[in-house]
Amino acid sequence: MAQDIRAEIRKVGIVGGGVIGAGWAARFVLNGIDVAIYDPDPEVERKTAAVIGNARRALTRLFGQALPAEGTVTFAGSIAEAVRDADFIQESLPEREDLKVRLLAEMDAAMPDHAVIGSSTSGLLPTKLQAGMARPDRLVVGHPFNPVYILPLVEVCGGDLTSQRTKDIAAAVYTQIGMKVLHVRKEIDGFIADRLMEAVWREALWLINDGIATASEIDDAIRFGAGMRWSFMGTFLVYRLAGGEEGMRHFLHQFGPSMEWPWTKLIGPKLTDELIETITRQSDEQAGGLDLRTYEKLRDDCLVDLTHALERHDFAAGAVARAHRQRLGGGAPAVGSVLTDGRVLTISTPVQPEWIDYNKHLTEWAYLKLFGDGTDVVLAKIGAGAEYVAGGHSWYTVETHIRHLGQARLGEPVEVRTRVLAADAKRLHLFHEMVSLKQNAVIATAEHMLVHVDAKAEKSAPAPQAMQDAALALVAGQAQLPPPDGTGRQIRMPG
Amino acid sequence: MAQDIRAEIRKVGIVGGGVIGAGWAARFVLNGIDVAIYDPDPEVERKTAAVIGNARRALTRLFGQALPAEGTVTFAGSIAEAVRDADFIQESLPEREDLKVRLLAEMDAAMPDHAVIGSSTSGLLPTKLQAGMARPDRLVVGHPFNPVYILPLVEVCGGDLTSQRTKDIAAAVYTQIGMKVLHVRKEIDGFIADRLMEAVWREALWLINDGIATASEIDDAIRFGAGMRWSFMGTFLVYRLAGGEEGMRHFLHQFGPSMEWPWTKLIGPKLTDELIETITRQSDEQAGGLDLRTYEKLRDDCLVDLTHALERHDFAAGAVARAHRQRLGGGAPAVGSVLTDGRVLTISTPVQPEWIDYNKHLTEWAYLKLFGDGTDVVLAKIGAGAEYVAGGHSWYTVETHIRHLGQARLGEPVEVRTRVLAADAKRLHLFHEMVSLKQNAVIATAEHMLVHVDAKAEKSAPAPQAMQDAALALVAGQAQLPPPDGTGRQIRMPG
Numbered sequence: 001m002a003q004d005i006r007a008e009i010r011k012v013g014i015v016g017g018g019v020i021g022a023g024w025a026a027r028f029v030l031n032g033i034d035v036a037i038y039d040p041d042p043e044v045e046r047k048t049a050a051v052i053g054n055a056r057r058a059l060t061r062l063f064g065q066a067l068p069a070e071g072t073v074t075f076a077g078s079i080a081e082a083v084r085d086a087d088f089i090q091e092s093l094p095e096r097e098d099l100k101v102r103l104l105a106e107m108d109a110a111m112p113d114h115a116v117i118g119s120s121t122s123g124l125l126p127t128k129l130q131a132g133m134a135r136p137d138r139l140v141v142g143h144p145f146n147p148v149y150i151l152p153l154v155e156v157c158g159g160d161l162t163s164q165r166t167k168d169i170a171a172a173v174y175t176q177i178g179m180k181v182l183h184v185r186k187e188i189d190g191f192i193a194d195r196l197m198e199a200v201w202r203e204a205l206w207l208i209n210d211g212i213a214t215a216s217e218i219d220d221a222i223r224f225g226a227g228m229r230w231s232f233m234g235t236f237l238v239y240r241l242a243g244g245e246e247g248m249r250h251f252l253h254q255f256g257p258s259m260e261w262p263w264t265k266l267i268g269p270k271l272t273d274e275l276i277e278t279i280t281r282q283s284d285e286q287a288g289g290l291d292l293r294t295y296e297k298l299r300d301d302c303l304v305d306l307t308h309a310l311e312r313h314d315f316a317a318g319a320v321a322r323a324h325r326q327r328l329g330g331g332a333p334a335v336g337s338v339l340t341d342g343r344v345l346t347i348s349t350p351v352q353p354e355w356i357d358y359n360k361h362l363t364e365w366a367y368l369k370l371f372g373d374g375t376d377v378v379l380a381k382i383g384a385g386a387e388y389v390a391g392g393h394s395w396y397t398v399e400t401h402i403r404h405l406g407q408a409r410l411g412e413p414v415e416v417r418t419r420v421l422a423a424d425a426k427r428l429h430l431f432h433e434m435v436s437l438k439q440n441a442v443i444a445t446a447e448h449m450l451v452h453v454d455a456k457a458e459k460s461a462p463a464p465q466a467m468q469d470a471a472l473a474l475v476a477g478q479a480q481l482p483p484p485d486g487t488g489r490q491i492r493m494p495g
Numbered sequence: 496m497a498q499d500i501r502a503e504i505r506k507v508g509i510v511g512g513g514v515i516g517a518g519w520a521a522r523f524v525l526n527g528i529d530v531a532i533y534d535p536d537p538e539v540e541r542k543t544a545a546v547i548g549n550a551r552r553a554l555t556r557l558f559g560q561a562l563p564a565e566g567t568v569t570f571a572g573s574i575a576e577a578v579r580d581a582d583f584i585q586e587s588l589p590e591r592e593d594l595k596v597r598l599l600a601e602m603d604a605a606m607p608d609h610a611v612i613g614s615s616t617s618g619l620l621p622t623k624l625q626a627g628m629a630r631p632d633r634l635v636v637g638h639p640f641n642p643v644y645i646l647p648l649v650e651v652c653g654g655d656l657t658s659q660r661t662k663d664i665a666a667a668v669y670t671q672i673g674m675k676v677l678h679v680r681k682e683i684d685g686f687i688a689d690r691l692m693e694a695v696w697r698e699a700l701w702l703i704n705d706g707i708a709t710a711s712e713i714d715d716a717i718r719f720g721a722g723m724r725w726s727f728m729g730t731f732l733v734y735r736l737a738g739g740e741e742g743m744r745h746f747l748h749q750f751g752p753s754m755e756w757p758w759t760k761l762i763g764p765k766l767t768d769e770l771i772e773t774i775t776r777q778s779d780e781q782a783g784g785l786d787l788r789t790y791e792k793l794r795d796d797c798l799v800d801l802t803h804a805l806e807r808h809d810f811a812a813g814a815v816a817r818a819h820r821q822r823l824g825g826g827a828p829a830v831g832s833v834l835t836d837g838r839v840l841t842i843s844t845p846v847q848p849e850w851i852d853y854n855k856h857l858t859e860w861a862y863l864k865l866f867g868d869g870t871d872v873v874l875a876k877i878g879a880g881a882e883y884v885a886g887g888h889s890w891y892t893v894e895t896h897i898r899h900l901g902q903a904r905l906g907e908p909v910e911v912r913t914r915v916l917a918a919d920a921k922r923l924h925l926f927h928e929m930v931s932l933k934q935n936a937v938i939a940t941a942e943h944m945l946v947h948v949d950a951k952a953e954k955s956a957p958a959p960q961a962m963q964d965a966a967l968a969l970v971a972g973q974a975q976l977p978p979p980d981g982t983g984r985q986i987r988m989p990g
Binding site: 152193233239402 | 647648687695696697698706710712715716717718722723725726727729730731732734736737794801802803805807812815859862864870884895899985987988
């Protein structure tokens with residue numbers, strides 16, 4: 001499904017270019033899809049450029065050069081112009097039902113036969129929104145979260161007249177641009193996520209209204225506690241763990257009585273001018289003079305680093321990012337395979353954002369990380385992988401010589417090709433070349449001597465015969481190649 | 496204040512050894528404080544050991560060997576025995592007011608004159624809890640969040656009779672063990688954090704009760720969206736950013752009308768047996784057969800990695816962890832200073848958890864990271880720091896030779912001491928030694944050749960005279976030392 005849809009989507013119409021609309025535009029464009037934006041705001045071009053700039057920085061940190069060539073951005077003079085050759089339309093108008101109903105009908109009238117519309121509404125019901133459309137089956141809610149270009153969640157919810165095909169197309173489009181689709185099966189005000197956020201917000205307003213806590217204290221109550229768990233586990237999994245060995249049923253029974261407590265006010269407080277002033281003042285104090293752009297960068301950096309941290313565990317948003325990275329990159333290469341010239345392909349990866357230094361190049365230590373990971377691939381091949389290490393023996397690197405011959409930048413695809421130059425009972429002599437596929441050039445080499453050790457005794461020891469044989473086979477495989485340039489080198493000042 | 500208090504706290508009495516009590520015990524013990532635990536559960540020793548095991552793994556990943564020697568754990572046969580020689584007492588009994596009132600009075604009667612009690616209650620009012628105590632001024636609420644040994648938040652709330660000294664002591668004790676104290680200024684059911692969590696929970700129960708969404712869908716609605724933001728920014732800062740350039744006041748005015756919408760049910764649904772069964776079944780499905788221990792490890796790993804990610808930005812929980820690491824480690828050393836023998840101290844750090852490999856040693860690339868950071872310290876010293884690089888010139892490493900002579904483990908303090916062996920207009924020849932302070936031994940050396948480059952032209956170029964002079968001064972400073980062992984080496988198979 002996703003594959004078919006992908007081919008169809010070349011251009012997206014963005015109607016409404018505020019924080020959310022511009023965020024959508026950025027996500028589509030950075031994932032290689034052209035957009036046409038309509039918003040009557042005379043400043044829409046400047047504001048959109050700022051959001052796309054933030055998104056470019058964040059997504060380049062997140063995915064590197066796995067990202068495709070950027071799509072183009074055009075600004076349309078009318079709704080009809082924005083949607084008339086669009087394959088998909090994302091509506092992000094202000095949250096006024098009458099306005100949306102009227103303009104959705106206008107989009108419907110102007111868009112191609114095959115197009116469908118996703119509405120960013122955070123709370124209005126799709127059945128009501130599609131009321132004025134000639135082809136109401138083409139509307140579905142696709143409700144995102146700010147910043148749209150990083151947060152993966154999108155709630156997909158159809159109205160009474162939405163077709164299954166429309167829901168499928170929207171889900172495929174959103175998946176294609178790296179999002180996590182949550183199908184909302186029953187139409188309800190606020191869908192799922194905003195009902196939960198709204199509940200927090202209502203309670204927070206009471207706490208300020210009643211003088212219990214300030215904006216900053218309420219934020220601290222979230223971000224130093226429950227919020228940290230909520231970033232990768234929701235409330236149910238958290239409580240399951242809180243229940244301990246007795247499990248969820250026990251937890252719920254224990255919890256039952258507290259639901260009767262008069263803990264929270266029943267409706268939100270009135271947002272009087274006075275309360276608005278109080279919150280605004282507290283929010284200013286909390287922001288401490290740092291401006292919006294600085295905070296946006298900090299937020300985006302934290303979200304990207306959080307996603308990378310979770311990607312290491314292939315969990316929550318990290319699993320979504322990993323899947324998207326593979327989708328963008330077209331699957332994993334055959335690392336560990338012996339190339340036709342007898343060398344082993346030990347690494348194949350785009351340069352990751354964590355590996356970039358202040359010169360904007362692949363940083364010094366990252367070369368050794370890649371060469372070291374390449375060494376591990378060779379070790380696994382000769383039978384010295386994780387299981388072997390767990391058994392108490394290992395190969396330790398005792399000496400390393402690296403030459404830097406070039407540079408690599410963020411996202412640039414690099415490979416390490418490795419020769420086992422020599423081996424005996426206790427030693428392995430390796431030579432790695434790192435190649436930039438983009439430059440088609442060797443950018444660094446590393447020569448290593450490894451010793452086989454008994455880790456408990458902390459002494460060198462002969463490797464098992466089968467391992468020696470496997471190593472010698474790799475030596476023989478590359479023996480017809482000339483000795484590599486740069487072995488046995490010494491570091492010396494000239495003359 | 497914290498300093499005075501620290502000296503006083505040698506032993507903590509833990510009354511109640513469930514998930515929360517054992518979490519407290521683990522946090523105190525891992526921060527070097529002895530605990531005595533009382534809980535009538537015949538399995539308390541086994542359960543506590545499991546929690547302390549999880550905590551040891553998590554905090555060692557988080558702080559490494561910055562952690563002090565562990566405190567001791569003893570199990571008391573009675574409340575009196577647990578508290579009689581305690582400097583501080585943490586009560587984590589079941590949430591029943593009558594039980595807490597009775598046993599807090601018992602603790603009060605048996606504890607030393609100087610001791611105070613922190614209660615872990617998540618919702619009961621301290622004014623009511625202190626009702627039966629002879630010295631009610633000694634009770635304060637110190638409400639933590641699970642897992643207590645990782646999450647920094649603790650809500651401190653006094654009752655009508657709680658003294659300021661008691662609040663100060665509790666805040667100092669909690670800060671000392673790495674927590675973020677949130678002072679709750681007005682006594683209120685559920686304090687601040689639980690009122691917010693409770694609001695989410697109540698809404699979530701309705702969504703399940705009404706068949707709108709499953710436990711797993713609700714968790715996804717949180718963890719792929721708002722939850723990611725909440726892990727480092729609370730709801731107010733998030734909405735401030737969502738408001739865009741128009742700011743918080745505009746956002747609130749815009750938001751006003753939606754507070755009138757009938758979005759959320761007014762009180763929680765009745766937790767009928769049927770609803771409990773539904774939630775339990777959905778929770779089992781969501782857990783997908785993975786057991787509690789596996790999930791606890793995953794949760795702890797994600798929390799630690801999230802904290803490390805935030806520590807890089809010195810923000811939210813990362814700022815708390817950084818402050819605690821410095822408190823534990825006694826402040827930053829004088830990196831960049833010239834030692835008496837003319838070498839430069841370029842690195843001083845405990846081995847961090849990210850740098851450990853599958854052999855449980857400092858991993859290969861981390862050596863080059865530390866050596867490379869050491870090189871940067873030398874470059875900054877001769878005037879080639881970040882500003883210089885921004886101006887378009889830089890020093891690039893062209894060749895590196897590393898020898899591994901030993902190993903270092905998690906938390907082990909290591910230093911890099913650097914010699915500038917030679918310098919000319921375009922070259923720097925550096926030699927680093929990495930020393931384990933624990934082993935008092937050189938565990939690795941690195942020899943580097945660097946070339947001064949015009950980064951735009953991508954060509955070597957002479958360094959400014961002042962920089963050459965500064966480099967030559969560092970060469971002269973170490974010239975009386977013998978040539979280091981291991982320069983100019985080649986990698987070769989023997990014989």
